[in-house]
Amino acid sequence: MKxxxxxxxxxxxAQSIARILSRGSMSSHKGLNGTCSVHEYTGTxxxxxxxxxxxxxxxxxxxxxxxxxxxxxxxxxxxxxxxQAPTEKKEANPxxxxxxxxxxxxxxxxxIVLWLxxxxxxxxxCFEVLDAVLPVMNQAHGSExxxxxxxxxxxxxxxxxxxMAHLGEPDHNEALSVDARQELDLRIGCAFTRxxxxxxxxxxxxxxxxxxxxxxxxxxxxxxxVERHDKIQSFKPETYWVLQAxxxxxxxxxxxxxxxxVRVFDREIAQMFLNMTKLEKKAQVEATxxxxxxxxxxxxLNTVEMLRVASSALGMGPQHAMQTAExxxxxxxxxYPRTETTHYPExxxxxxxxxxxxxxPYWADTVKQLLAEGxxxxxxxxxxxxxxxxxxxxxxxxxxxxxxxxxxxEYITRHFIATVSHDCRYLQSTISFRIGPExxxxxxxxxxxxxxxxxxPWQSVPxxxxxxxxxxxxxxxxxEVKMLEKQTSPPDYLTEAELITLMEKHGIGTDASxxxxxxxxxxxxxxxxESGRRLKPTNLGIVLVHGYYKIDAELVLPTIRSAxxxxxxxxxxxxxxxxxxxxxxxxxxxRKFHYFVDSIAGMDELMxxxxxxxxxxxxxxSRCGKCHRFMKxxxxxxxxLHCSHCDETYTLPQNGTIKLYKELRCxxxxxxxxxxxxxxxxxxxxxxxxxxxxxxxxxMKKGTGCNECxxxxxxxxxxxxxxxxxxxxESGVLVLDPTSGPKWRVACNxxxxxxxxxxxxHRVRVSSDTCGACEAAxxxxxxxxxxxxxxxxxxxxxxxxxxxxxxxxxxxxxxAASCHPMHRGPGRRQGRGRGRRPAGKPGxxxxxxxxxxxxxxxx
DNA sequence: GCAAGGTC
Numbered sequence: 001m002k003x004x005x006x007x008x009x010x011x012x013x014a015q016s017i018a019r020i021l022s023r024g025s026m027s028s029h030k031g032l033n034g035t036c037s038v039h040e041y042t043g044t045x046x047x048x049x050x051x052x053x054x055x056x057x058x059x060x061x062x063x064x065x066x067x068x069x070x071x072x073x074x075x076x077x078x079x080x081x082x083x084q085a086p087t088e089k090k091e092a093n094p095x096x097x098x099x100x101x102x103x104x105x106x107x108x109x110x111x112i113v114l115w116l117x118x119x120x121x122x123x124x125x126c127f128e129v130l131d132a133v134l135p136v137m138n139q140a141h142g143s144e145x146x147x148x149x150x151x152x153x154x155x156x157x158x159x160x161x162x163x164m165a166h167l168g169e170p171d172h173n174e175a176l177s178v179d180a181r182q183e184l185d186l187r188i189g190c191a192f193t194r195x196x197x198x199x200x201x202x203x204x205x206x207x208x209x210x211x212x213x214x215x216x217x218x219x220x221x222x223x224x225x226v227e228r229h230d231k232i233q234s235f236k237p238e239t240y241w242v243l244q245a246x247x248x249x250x251x252x253x254x255x256x257x258x259x260x261x262v263r264v265f266d267r268e269i270a271q272m273f274l275n276m277t278k279l280e281k282k283a284q285v286e287a288t289x290x291x292x293x294x295x296x297x298x299x300x301l302n303t304v305e306m307l308r309v310a311s312s313a314l315g316m317g318p319q320h321a322m323q324t325a326e327x328x329x330x331x332x333x334x335x336y337p338r339t340e341t342t343h344y345p346e347x348x349x350x351x352x353x354x355x356x357x358x359x360x361p362y363w364a365d366t367v368k369q370l371l372a373e374g375x376x377x378x379x380x381x382x383x384x385x386x387x388x389x390x391x392x393x394x395x396x397x398x399x400x401x402x403x404x405x406x407x408x409x410e411y412i413t414r415h416f417i418a419t420v421s422h423d424c425r426y427l428q429s430t431i432s433f434r435i436g437p438e439x440x441x442x443x444x445x446x447x448x449x450x451x452x453x454x455x456x457p458w459q460s461v462p463x464x465x466x467x468x469x470x471x472x473x474x475x476x477x478x479x480e481v482k483m484l485e486k487q488t489s490p491p492d493y494l495t496e497a498e499l500i501t502l503m504e505k506h507g508i509g510t511d512a513s514x515x516x517x518x519x520x521x522x523x524x525x526x527x528x529x530e531s532g533r534r535l536k537p538t539n540l541g542i543v544l545v546h547g548y549y550k551i552d553a554e555l556v557l558p559t560i561r562s563a564x565x566x567x568x569x570x571x572x573x574x575x576x577x578x579x580x581x582x583x584x585x586x587x588x589x590x591r592k593f594h595y596f597v598d599s600i601a602g603m604d605e606l607m608x609x610x611x612x613x614x615x616x617x618x619x620x621x622s623r624c625g626k627c628h629r630f631m632k633x634x635x636x637x638x639x640x641l642h643c644s645h646c647d648e649t650y651t652l653p654q655n656g657t658i659k660l661y662k663e664l665r666c667x668x669x670x671x672x673x674x675x676x677x678x679x680x681x682x683x684x685x686x687x688x689x690x691x692x693x694x695x696x697x698x699x700m701k702k703g704t705g706c707n708e709c710x711x712x713x714x715x716x717x718x719x720x721x722x723x724x725x726x727x728x729x730e731s732g733v734l735v736l737d738p739t740s741g742p743k744w745r746v747a748c749n750x751x752x753x754x755x756x757x758x759x760x761x762h763r764v765r766v767s768s769d770t771c772g773a774c775e776a777a778x779x780x781x782x783x784x785x786x787x788x789x790x791x792x793x794x795x796x797x798x799x800x801x802x803x804x805x806x807x808x809x810x811x812x813x814x815x816a817a818s819c820h821p822m823h824r825g826p827g828r829r830q831g832r833g834r835g836r837r838p839a840g841k842p843g844x845x846x847x848x849x850x851x852x853x854x855x856x857x858x859x
Numbered sequence: 860g861c862a863a864g865g866t867c
Binding site: 073121188216 | 860861862863864865866867
């Protein structure tokens with residue numbers, strides 16, 4: 001029997017589609033990556049009995065990047081990224097082992113049916129899948145077709161079966177347009193980002209952003225925020241005047257009337273109108289009207305709308321809202337949360353999800369009534385052909401979900417119930433009055449039937465006192481007419497919800513990527529989220545956008561993205577050649593880039609106003625090994641040391657504090673060492689600013705401290721302070737923290753394992769001897785006389801922290817003990833070693849003299 | 860260290 005491989009875009013869809021096509025009779029198992037499942041069943045295909053294997057990828061299989069050597073920022077001129085630098089496709093998520101997985105499942109299959117999402121990205125993934133799988137599939141017989149594309153617009157039985165019955169072919173042009181998009185985004189984004197970052201970070205010390213990024217989506221996103229900022233800044237309040245009249249109604253109440261002219265900007269004129277109306281004692285009714293109006297129930301919920309409401313009503317950022325929604329989805333509480341669709345397919349079972357809510361403590365009554373009286377069909381929305389609108393699938397309580405998840409779930413559920421409820425109907429009454437020559441109006445709303453506003457009370461028509469019943473010609477006594485002086489007020493900063501709307505309107509990002517772009521401009525310190533989730537641009541954000549405007553406004557305008565997308569669509573439609581469009585667009589941006597580089601002084605002028613030059617930033621901290629002058633410690637990200645005499649910058653590890661380390665110097669370069677420590681777990685280690693940026697040994701990585709330095713004799717090095725292999729990670733070594741006394745600690749030099757060793761010891765040294773059982777270095781400990789834990793009056797003890805019975809009592813290496821060879825039984829690891837020996841030479845002792853030690857490291 | 864797009 002032949003085998004048909006079928007591939008969907010994500011595991012959840014593979015399952016739903018397989019369930020539909022197999023009519024529920026399939027057997028499933030997890031694939032080798034633990035994420036994707038394989039669903040198998042038998043059926044017929046092209047008139048023959050076959051075995052079906054339905055599985056999925058996880059989004060894109062591949063991602064585009066430059067060849068490794070072009071990712072060295074110091075070695076490559078960003079201008080090269082436009083053409084010279086070759087790109088390669090890499091596995092998007094190496095942990096998933098997607099290519100291998102597809103090949104294992106695809107081996108020996110005869111046909112492949114591609115069930116990827118029916119958009120351009122999906123079409124592109126089709127070819128990524130084919131690249132992986134075609135080489136291992138059975139060869140076709142003669143001219144027989146083996147590759148098929150299923151096109152579907154919803155995940156319903158009829159649509160899926162229909163797609164299966166009318167298979168087509170993958171569209172190469174659509175896939176190519178995505179290839180072009182990827183290459184453009186990569187080359188343009190990286191070139192501008194690297195240039196800006198290096199240029200400004202090399203000049204200013206208080207920029208407070210480790211990355212000054214640029215991108216075709218994030219930059220216009222920032223642009224929207226700064227545009228609003230500029231409007232606020234340039235706003236000039238204007239004074240205006242309003243007439244307000246009160247009339248006394250029969251019921252001994254008064255009624256506030258609005259002036260039909262709304263407002264005037266000339267005080268004299270307002271005064272004139274006031275004088276004229278003041279003469280009049282009666283207000284005459286000129287007309288009355290009553291109109292029945294409806295407030296429409298909401299459209300079914302899609303991602304972008306959910307994100308808007310999450311931000312504006314629930315105070316949840318889009319990134320966080322998406323994470324929460326995804327959790328609700330994987331736990332089965334809601335349907336797939338990433339969808340553009342606001343329309344339920346005809347066949348969608350609306351009553352099922354509704355019934356689920358019939359006993360919910362908060363809305364059981366509303367739901368039961370709807371079920372009894374019949375639901376209202378949801379309004380006709382937009383069908384993007386991806387997934388049904390976001391729908392609650394299972395009832396849940398606040399206690400079950402907790403906090404944030406509950407609030408989002410509650411909103412989703414209320415919204416869903418609202419979509420099948422009736423519109424809110426109300427009566428709008430209007431009375432028009434004339435007082436002297438001026439007209440005034442009074443409006444009132446009374447609810448006829450609340451409809452969906454019952455389940456969405458925040459949408460309800462506000463309760464108002466009802467208007468008096470009257471008719472044309474009636475008169476009321478004027479209680480008071482007064483003139484109010486008011487001022488126009490500036491707009492406020494853009495809310496996140498408004499930004500989402502703007503992005504959607506201009507086609508900046510997609511439902512899945514909008515949260516990412518907003519998050520990016522926050523993380524890069526271009527904007528900060530203020531109360532009410534309003535986005536206030538920082539100085540850096542403002543200067544960047546003003547700089548783009550000054551040099552080349554297209555770099556920040558939302559129009560450039562859509563112009564590029566138009567070109568890409570031509571590729572997709574087969575009306576333009578992929579190479580030509582790509583080459584042409586890259587050429588334009590290359591010119592823009594060179595112009596930007598040549599004109600950067602224009603942006604620099606703006607930077608100068610807000611930021612201080614490197615030399616004027618920071619506090620003197622440690623001495624440079626070259627000129628022996630103090631270098632300044634620049635705290636703003638990326639934190640670093642700057643020697644203004646040598647004009648050199650030395651990057652420091654981030655997210656920790658830096659202190660001078662006892663004025664000790666590195667034996668290799670004479671730089672004064674600094675002590676890096678992280679707050680949370682009390683980890684710290686000395687670090688040479690020069691070695692950390694220019695590692696002296698081949699096996700020392702850039703950006704590391706003395707605890708990874710393999711200097712054979714320096715008292716701060718891994719060689720001297722290392723004890724043994726880390727208890728958790730594979731490559732790390734536990735290193736004594738020489739500054740940690742009196743509560744002595746050892747810490748892994750790779751992962752974040754920190755272990756407490758001894759208290760009440762005034763000195764701890766790492767001995768040159770190793771443990772006979774596990775090869776870890778022995779510790780030589782001098783305890784305080786008064787508090788020594790040792791038997792008798794002894795204060796000194798030498799032993800292995802893992803194996804010595806006295807030390808085992810004291811050392812909090814609980815985790816370590818359980819996986820130590822002595823307690824673990826026959827294990828994989830041989831000895832613990834101390835990591836400071838060259839690998840592959842078990843049992844090799846540390847060379848005793850310096851020369852042979854150096855020789856060992858320089859081979 | 861960089862983009863934007865999928866998805867987990």
